[in-house]
Amino acid sequence: MAGTPILQLRNLTKVFGNFTAVNDIDLDFEEGEFFTIVGPSGSGKTTLLRMLTGMEFASSGDILLRGQRINDLPANKRPTCMVFQSLALFPHRSVGQNIEFSLKMKGVDPAVRKARALELMLQLRLPETYYSKNVTKCSGGERQRVALARALAYEPDILFFDEPLSAIDYKLRKTLEKELKDIHRETGKTFIYITHSLEEAMVMSDRIGVMRAGKLVQVGSPQEIYSAPQTKFVSEFIGDVNVIAVTAIGAASLRAAEFATNLKCLPVPAGFTAGYLVVRPESLRFVGSPGETDNCLEGRLYNEYVLGSRVQYQVRVGDHVFIVEKLRQQAFGGHRDDKVLIGWDAEGSILVTD
Amino acid sequence: MNGSADRMRRAFIWSWTGAVIVFMYLPAVSLLLASSTSSRYFIFPVTKWGFDWWQKTFASLEVHQLFKTSLVIALCVTAVAVVIALFGALAFARYEWKGRSIYQKIVLLPIFFPQTVLGLALLLWFNALGFTMSWQTAVFAHLVWIIPVCTLVISIQVYSFDPALEEAAFDLGATRWQVFREVTLPVLFPGIFSGALFAFLLSWGNFPLSLYTTGADTTLPEYLYAKMIAGYTPGVPVLGTVSTIGAAFLLIGSYGLILAMRRARQSATE
Numbered sequence: 001m002a003g004t005p006i007l008q009l010r011n012l013t014k015v016f017g018n019f020t021a022v023n024d025i026d027l028d029f030e031e032g033e034f035f036t037i038v039g040p041s042g043s044g045k046t047t048l049l050r051m052l053t054g055m056e057f058a059s060s061g062d063i064l065l066r067g068q069r070i071n072d073l074p075a076n077k078r079p080t081c082m083v084f085q086s087l088a089l090f091p092h093r094s095v096g097q098n099i100e101f102s103l104k105m106k107g108v109d110p111a112v113r114k115a116r117a118l119e120l121m122l123q124l125r126l127p128e129t130y131y132s133k134n135v136t137k138c139s140g141g142e143r144q145r146v147a148l149a150r151a152l153a154y155e156p157d158i159l160f161f162d163e164p165l166s167a168i169d170y171k172l173r174k175t176l177e178k179e180l181k182d183i184h185r186e187t188g189k190t191f192i193y194i195t196h197s198l199e200e201a202m203v204m205s206d207r208i209g210v211m212r213a214g215k216l217v218q219v220g221s222p223q224e225i226y227s228a229p230q231t232k233f234v235s236e237f238i239g240d241v242n243v244i245a246v247t248a249i250g251a252a253s254l255r256a257a258e259f260a261t262n263l264k265c266l267p268v269p270a271g272f273t274a275g276y277l278v279v280r281p282e283s284l285r286f287v288g289s290p291g292e293t294d295n296c297l298e299g300r301l302y303n304e305y306v307l308g309s310r311v312q313y314q315v316r317v318g319d320h321v322f323i324v325e326k327l328r329q330q331a332f333g334g335h336r337d338d339k340v341l342i343g344w345d346a347e348g349s350i351l352v353t354d
Numbered sequence: 355m356n357g358s359a360d361r362m363r364r365a366f367i368w369s370w371t372g373a374v375i376v377f378m379y380l381p382a383v384s385l386l387l388a389s390s391t392s393s394r395y396f397i398f399p400v401t402k403w404g405f406d407w408w409q410k411t412f413a414s415l416e417v418h419q420l421f422k423t424s425l426v427i428a429l430c431v432t433a434v435a436v437v438i439a440l441f442g443a444l445a446f447a448r449y450e451w452k453g454r455s456i457y458q459k460i461v462l463l464p465i466f467f468p469q470t471v472l473g474l475a476l477l478l479w480f481n482a483l484g485f486t487m488s489w490q491t492a493v494f495a496h497l498v499w500i501i502p503v504c505t506l507v508i509s510i511q512v513y514s515f516d517p518a519l520e521e522a523a524f525d526l527g528a529t530r531w532q533v534f535r536e537v538t539l540p541v542l543f544p545g546i547f548s549g550a551l552f553a554f555l556l557s558w559g560n561f562p563l564s565l566y567t568t569g570a571d572t573t574l575p576e577y578l579y580a581k582m583i584a585g586y587t588p589g590v591p592v593l594g595t596v597s598t599i600g601a602a603f604l605l606i607g608s609y610g611l612i613l614a615m616r617r618a619r620q621s622a623t624e
Contacts (some may be wrong), residue, residue, distance in 0.1 A: 075521070086516055101523065104528050105528045105532055
């Protein structure tokens, strides 16, 4: 990555009593990037974010902002700002007053404040008449924009987001994700976002960091995380995947004890002894005879799920559940409890460790 | 069929509600009736109507003094109770801290003390400490009982307060004091206001604590009690009525004030 990191974390650790919430994290954030930290609840992502904003202090390790150590600087002294999960809009103030809050605290002249607020409202596509509207009367999407405008008015070097879209219904969330990415482009600021949804992270981010139990397990572009997950955890986090426990028995050959069969996989990395073979639902297909693909298993069609443009099939091989995904136009005409063959090619899978 | 059953049910609910209201307010009305007599004694039905006693009562210097004492005590109690109870309520409902659940129980306990016993206990303490009883000691006595009530009232508002509001303000560069003044205080204001009303009204109407701790000073409830024991005149129901109506006006007036403020804010922002 080019450029100097705007924010650097060095051995950052946070301990509560005898629980280590954030465990020895090293990470550089690049100037102007949209970085998303993803993890399930309890993975320590919120604690990490609270340390970055200055609302929680590190137990050990360092946080460097443009090379300056800012560990002990409280939130109100840091040139960073956060959009909260609850948005935390001030209910007793109008849209305009919310946006101007940080300027008022600095003692900026009311006329200048108002001009700046209107400018931000224009940028965020909030109608000018909303300036004096009660925030509690705004819709979910509007409140989202007010919170963002309020944070931008502070002119932060870095903007943090603590799952601000989690309480919003699916359709609006999808719109707002794209909108946020557009705003990132327009402002050119560094955005650091946390969410438990990798799908959300994929849409918006330049880079993604996946957290598990206080540790950062993988950092990479959305493309890298999707196509080359390094662990079973990351691969399963992406969504529906088929995972088979395997051991290496050759250069391109694996043993799947569960199905008492050998599987072909290209490539099997040198040094790989045991782990998991991950096959995406879209890499699996229904085949007529075992020879059509490199690998083949026989199962029974259990159920069918129509997901709009795609259709998923649940196939059970013994007790092991496989998900096969097809485009709707190429839907498979099988019936429940039909005997089916599912297959995939040696190149169509990924090997990961635990 | 269905409609008539529905009508029956509604009629029942209304008459029941009406009966409860009559039951609650009849004593207050009879007070008004008892005060509007021209005779010297308390006789029902009233034979000679008149407002002579109202005139006499309002003209009395003694009564003015009573009102003044009660008012001064209630205002002092309100001012002190609200400040202490606000911070007490923040500790009660806003912050997680070790010992909070014990604190919550201890702070509410005085509400359940029998007030006469509490008054006597305070009297003994004031004596032991060498204080002379006066309206000031009564203020202190009222506070012992009213602060817990006031804390509870404000806590209800604090429970619905999102702590992220304070964090957001702090994150936006506000100092701790600015956070308190610009966010915490205004958001909690409705609760603080009801706490103040409670404090005022509970102090205004308090008898058992005042009885033991006012010393030479006399509050309105004390005077009413004394007059009822010995030397009843229809001035007693007059004062009782005035006191009740005054409290009602305070409640209705402050409700109106809050509505007006809300409307003013809305019209200012819309």
